[in-house]
Amino acid sequence: MALAIGNWSALNAMQGMDDAEFARWADLLERRTGVVVPPARKAFLVTAVRGRMRETGQTRFDDYFREIHKMPEGAIEWITLVDRLTVHETHFFRHPPSFDLIANEWLPRMVSSGSQTALHAWSVGCATGEEAYTLAMVLDRHISAVRDARVYFGVTATDVSQPALAVGRAGLYPRSKFNEIPGDYRSSYVDEIDEDTFAIRESLRKRVGFAQFNLLDVARAPLKRLDLIYCQNVLIYFARERRRDLLNSLAGLLKPGGMLVLGAGEVTSFAHPALSRVPHRQALAFLRNR
Ligand SMILES: C[S@@+](CC[C@H](N)C(=O)[O-])C[C@H]1O[C@@H](n2cnc3c(N)ncnc32)[C@H](O)[C@@H]1O
Known part of the structure; x- marks a missing residue:
């Protein structure tokens, strides 16, 4: 029960992502991979970043952003995050x-x-x-x-x-x-x-x-x-x-x-x-x- 309450409060503590924060994350992704996330797909980016933050116990976007830039830990974390931020839909004989x-x-x-x-x-x-x-x-x-x-x-x-x-x-x-x-x-x-x-x-x-x-x-x-x-x-x-x-x-x-x-x-x-x-x-x- 105590664990459930802990998770619940961590979830509540997680901020929404304002437009400036979104622009910062979208810019990071574009600089590193070329992938553009337009504002219309903000929900996709927020869900992906939040999901990973939850797994790593982070609650604040700006703290996590700083983590990503730390070397070498940030580079290792980026390997996982970039996978979440890119779309991998594919098929055999697709076209x-x-x-x-x-x-x-x-x-x-x-x-x-x-x-x-x-x-x-x-x-x-x-x-x-x-x-x-x-x-x-x-x-x-x-x-x-x-x-x-x-x-x-x-x-x-x-x-x-x-x-x-x-x-x-x-x-x-x-x-x-x-x-x-x-x-x-x-x-x-x-x-x-x-x-x-x-x-x-x-x-x-x-x-x-x-x-x-x-x-x-x-x-x-x-x-x-x-x-x-x-x-x-x-x-x-x-x-x-x-x-x-x-x-x-x-x-x-x-x-x-x-x-x-x-x-x-x-x-x-x-x-x-x-x-x-x-x-x-x-x-x-x-x-x-x-
Ligand atoms: C939608 S999938 C397409 C897969 C396959 N080419 C197809 O048509 O079924 C797009 C892939 O591009 C990759 N990708 C995105 N940016 C990339 C980059 N800068 N360098 C290499 N691959 C990238 C993603 O990781 C993702 O796996």
């Missing part, structure tokens, strides 16, 4: 037209020439890994469908959130996601573990490497000469001006013939001198000129 474009148009051209011996794809903002594993399934299936193709492929999957990456690395997913994967892919690439869980098969899992990477550091990305960059549902959280700079940097990481796939409708009027827009009604993609 089928983009995967069809890769499988049926881009990939056959890349591998049929015989000159391509390896393909490197990047899932940017991969969340819990579904997008990266989808890319791996599509590449694996369609490379092996091209006669005489001897092409090794790998997918690098990055995100700012460590907890999300840990889920991806484990490659274990709840049954509710099973039907997101088309039946013929399921039979080749996943195993049912029990009635609640399925696993990505080891042979596919080893093609996907997960690493923490902040997209704001893209100008210093350790990745170069990529064949495929897949970036969907990430830039929508960023300010318009920032999106353009990031896209220019992504374009610079592509190999000639490489393709940048974005979320349909996520960027309008983007053009780059080294890129050509792929004519497609449902997918938004650009090819690096040879």
Whole structure:
């Protein structure tokens, strides 16, 4: 009973977040990740910060803000907080037209020439890994469908959130996601573990490497000469001006013939001198000129 009263009073003591405090937290998130939280989504930010404060026994936003800036403890705490402040919704085969474009148009051209011996794809903002594993399934299936193709492929999957990456690395997913994967892919690439869980098969899992990477550091990305960059549902959280700079940097990481796939409708009027827009009604993609 005493504990319940203690919790109750701590909860009551927790302040509301005024607009100045909200601006301070939103600014911190934008400076560190690029993610913009508009005032209309204040409730989301407040719930996320409050939830974490409750777990760490904090009751005042300004005390917690100071904690976040202490080194090294603040940096460790930030790893958890940034996960709460970012949206990780994702699905296997989330945007089928983009995967069809890769499988049926881009990939056959890349591998049929015989000159391509390896393909490197990047899932940017991969969340819990579904997008990266989808890319791996599509590449694996369609490379092996091209006669005489001897092409090794790998997918690098990055995100700012460590907890999300840990889920991806484990490659274990709840049954509710099973039907997101088309039946013929399921039979080749996943195993049912029990009635609640399925696993990505080891042979596919080893093609996907997960690493923490902040997209704001893209100008210093350790990745170069990529064949495929897949970036969907990430830039929508960023300010318009920032999106353009990031896209220019992504374009610079592509190999000639490489393709940048974005979320349909996520960027309008983007053009780059080294890129050509792929004519497609449902997918938004650009090819690096040879
Ligand atoms: C809505 S999910 C999209 C997942 C996947 N790309 C998809 O389309 O299904 C957005 C992801 O972007 C990540 N993210 C946000 N800011 C980022 C940044 N600065 N660097 C890397 N990842 C970031 C979030 O952590 C989150 O996992």
